[in-house]
Amino acid sequence: MNIDSPTMPYNFADLEPAISRDTLVFHFLRHQRVCFDRMLAMVRGTELESLGLVELIRVTERNPAQHTLYRYAAEVYNHTLYWNSMRPRGGGPATGLVGEHLRERFGTHERFVREFTDAASAHFGSGWLWVVSRAGTVEILTTSNAGTPLVRGDVPLLALDLWEHAYYLDHQNRRSAYINAFLEELVNWETANRVLAELDAGAELRPAGRRAASDSVLRAGGGL
Ligand SMILES: [Fe+2]
Numbered sequence: 001m002n003i004d005s006p007t008m009p010y011n012f013a014d015l016e017p018a019i020s021r022d023t024l025v026f027h028f029l030r031h032q033r034v035c036f037d038r039m040l041a042m043v044r045g046t047e048l049e050s051l052g053l054v055e056l057i058r059v060t061e062r063n064p065a066q067h068t069l070y071r072y073a074a075e076v077y078n079h080t081l082y083w084n085s086m087r088p089r090g091g092g093p094a095t096g097l098v099g100e101h102l103r104e105r106f107g108t109h110e111r112f113v114r115e116f117t118d119a120a121s122a123h124f125g126s127g128w129l130w131v132v133s134r135a136g137t138v139e140i141l142t143t144s145n146a147g148t149p150l151v152r153g154d155v156p157l158l159a160l161d162l163w164e165h166a167y168y169l170d171h172q173n174r175r176s177a178y179i180n181a182f183l184e185e186l187v188n189w190e191t192a193n194r195v196l197a198e199l200d201a202g203a204e205l206r207p208a209g210r211r212a213a214s215d216s217v218l219r220a221g222g223g224l
Contacts, residue, residue, distance in 0.1 A: 001040065003053045006032050006080055014088040018181035023169045031165060032079040039072040053077055054150060061151045071146040078128055078148055078159055082166075085158040087188035097200075098131075098157060098192040101138040113183055116140055120160060120179045129160040131192065133199060155199060157192035 008028055013021040039056075043049050048056060048069075057077060060070035093109040094102045106112040120129040123142040130141050132154035142162070143149065149156050160182055167178035 001043070001049055002051060003036075003039075003056070003076070006036055006076060009083055010088060015086060015186060018170075018185045019086075019167075020170050023166070026169070027079075027161075027165060028083075031163075032076060035072040035075040035079075039069060039076060042069045042072070057148060057150055074146040074148040074150075077150065078146065079161070081156055081159040081191075082128075082161045084191045085160065085188055086182065086186040087190075089185075090188045091183060091185040092187075094189045094192070096189065096193040097196045098138070098189055101133075101196070105138050116183065117176070117179050120162060121176055123162055126163040129162055130154075130156055131158040132156050133196060155195060157195050158187065 012024040056073045060066035102112050119140050127144040130149050132149050134154050171177040
């Protein structure tokens, strides 16, 4: 198996009060870890066992008969990027290269915040909010359920979990309070900058490549 067990890049209580220790413990152990274990059980002993996580997601997404496995693998990937999209004492305007891209695309931090918040608030039901790199610019998009932009050819820079399990213990049904906390207190722009730097250095996302940019973010963030 070429996919290591997920780990957290900080302690469970480090994001308090924006996200409580209880939320992160449940989220990590009862959601991501369960997806990882089920994914592992489904690939063990099969020809898929040698694949890295990004490859596994892309291969299984193309085969409707493997969509249960695709969903587990995507949720492992999505959650690891999400953990790394946050840090203790994060938040605020974007810095570095991603800040330059966002200013080019949205003009001001305030407009970026408005479009990010509107997209995350308007998304119906469970899913994910993404900041992605696409053809030299950055975009905001959402996916439903376990969907991941990896399979569209976009390069995910940041992820925000919009499933209720990500915020209900702390914010109940107030998704907007959770979105604000992410932007003002948690977001970790260094993760986005790390991916962009790799892309600029020529580390293309390769459909069959195990050293894709997003793979290295996974490794940096906790050894997947
Ligand atoms: Fe989640």
